[in-house]
Structures are given as C-alpha cells and as structure tokens.
Amino acid sequence: MSDPLEPLKKPLGPSTMSVHGGEPRRKLAYSLTTPIVQTATYTWASSQEVKDHFDGKLDERIEYGRYGNPTQRIAESKLAALEGAGDCLLFASGMGAMTTALLALLSRGTHVVVTDDSYRRTRQFLNGMLPRYGVEVSTVPAGDYDALVDAIKPTTRVLVSESPTNPYNRILDLERFAAIGRKHRVKTVIDATFATPYNARPLEWGVDLVMHSATKYLGGHNDLLAGAVLGSRDLVGGIRALQATTGATVDPFAAYLLVRGLKTFALRMERQNTNAQALAEFLAAHPRVSAVHYAGLPSHPGHDVAKKQMRGFGGVVSFEVRGDLDTASRVVDACTIPYIAASLGGVESLIEQPAIMSFYELTTEERLEIGIKDNLIRYAVGIEDADDLMADLAQALDRAFGD
C-alpha cells in the first residue's frame, strides 16, 4: 500500500501518525472511517478468478476469514506505521501473538532464553509447554546481561524479554539486548506492551521482533482483546503463514475498535505518562508507602537507561505500603476512582494487588520467590485528572491506616 503521507516532510508527530498513519486515504464506499468488513469468507466471480488468485496474479485478495480481513489489514498498517516496522500481524489476543511467534521461530532441539520477570503466561508457555515439544528453555534474571550471554548455546534461536516489566517496571537496555542477539546470531523478541511505540520503539535499537498485547494501551478503552507482532516483512511473513494454521486471527470488529482507539493513542499516552509520574512522586513522598517502582523516578535502578530509550515512562506505578497483605487490600478497597480489575492501559484507571489477583494460588513464600510481595499494589493509571487520582489515593491511604 502506498503511503498517502509520503509527500509531507518527515518525521510526522505521534498524534498525526495516530490519527492518519497507515490508513489508505480512499476507503471502501468513500467512508471516512475504516469500514468493518464483517465476513467469514470472500466470493469469486469464476473458477478462473480462483485460479488467478492461487497463481498470485491478484493483488490484495483474501480467500477466507482466518487468513485476514480488510479491516485487520488497515489496523496492521496503522500499527506498523506507529512502530516503524516493515510489517505487522494482528492476533485475537496478546498471548495468541506471543505463542504463534515463538512457535514460528522454534522447533524441536532448539533453545530459548527468557528473562525471569516476563509476563506470567509467557513464562508458563515457555517453561510449561515448549519442553513437551523438545524445546529447551533457560530463564535468566532480568538485567543480568552476563547471565544472558552465558545462557546462549549453539542451539539457541531466540532471546525473549520485556521492557518495562510487570509489575516492577524493570528496564531492559534494548540496544545492549539487541547487540547480544546479533553477535550470537540469535533472534531477539521484546514484549513492549508496557512501553508502546509512543514511549519506545525497540526495532530502532536493533531488536528483531516486537510484540504487544493490543488489549492494553493500543486499544486503550478496555473494550477489546488483540495482540500484535511487528518486525521485518520476512520475519512477520513466516508468522503469518503459521497463523493460517494455528488460527487466533483478530476479529474484524476488534480490528475496527483498535483503529478507532488508536486515533487518540498519542494523547492518551501523553496523559498516562504525566498521570503516572505525578502519582509516583506523590507516593514516593507518602509516609505510609515504603517503596515505589516507577522508572520515571531518579531512584529507580532503570531510570538512566529508560531516559535514553523512552519518550515517557508509561502508565503503571507499582508501590509497597507499610503493612501486610490485608493492609494493601484495605488501601485498594478504599480507592474510589480506579476499578479493581486485571489489565491496564485503558482510559479508566485500574488497581490491583498482584498477590491476590494474578498470583493468588501461590503461598506467600512461593510468591516471594518470584518477587511478588504481599504489600505490593499495582496502579495502572487512566486518563483522569492527576489531582483527582492523587486526592483519591491520599484519602484511601488515610482510611486504610486509620490516620
């Protein structure tokens, strides 16, 4: 697809790209907005047309809904423009994207290295499932580059990591990570869900493949599930071929909601960055709070690297209250603006206590082993007013502690 923004002096700003990037100027039926092509299959005028398609003579034709959809294609083109990627492939969920991408890159007898505080389901897929199919998996501590290099063997094909991580906002040096991969001829994969292309573009630092849970900031309204992988045409093409078999294709309506949500992407990110920064600074100064994990604070161990590679530090602030599991629950329950819910990145602020949300089935000791403290709270800011969010947290902390 030719880029209608080409005649303009580049680079365009993130808001212009959010509104116009990747979309064809002329859409079906002269619609301004991206049409939802709600169909399971596509029709043919004749048997000759079918043959022409399979002979590769027809442009941009789709044969069946699992192989793609025009609404999906526009969403993909928009995300590729925002990420500066050669190609993008959408999935029905972030995990659909991660699992299919890894299955495409790995096979029996190969080896993959993952950093330890990656998304829990990603680690479950790697450590729990892939070994059953003859793939070897090593886990190394996030931020330990020597351990990462040491873990690489002749059979290693992929290094997987995240930045920032959940819930501690640990920052991976993307340039260093990509350089290690290149040196050892191993593909590097970054789950950049927490960063989004507004805050960091890992491909520009040399990373091979970026994945997102588009359910979070990209969709931005807590109303859709989708996932994306982005990289070179070659790499994404191989994953697209596998998706034809494994499925997990994004629904046309979800793809439409994604395009719709992306219009305000830069505005939302800008607001979420400043809201989170304000909240992190407020919490860091609060006597009832013992630790704040936010890369925008100079005290955060990843602050300098984050400053180098990120435009902003994201919308998730994790903090520890002075107290135990129940104290933290009381703080969460006393908040009036954020909803108690898993997920992040939407316009509504969400709050949760990881110990009783994602990690409830573990004991306190098992949780501590993977670094999840009982008194930890994860606050994923929305686009409300920072003053209101801070006033709400202030009263919640007062009430929870009986101050």
Ligand SMILES: *Cc1c(COP(=O)(O)O)cnc(C)c1O
């Ligand atoms: C939510 C999330 C995922 C999984 O995405 P889904 O859309 O829920 O499947 C993967 N990685 C990170 C960092 C996430 O936050």
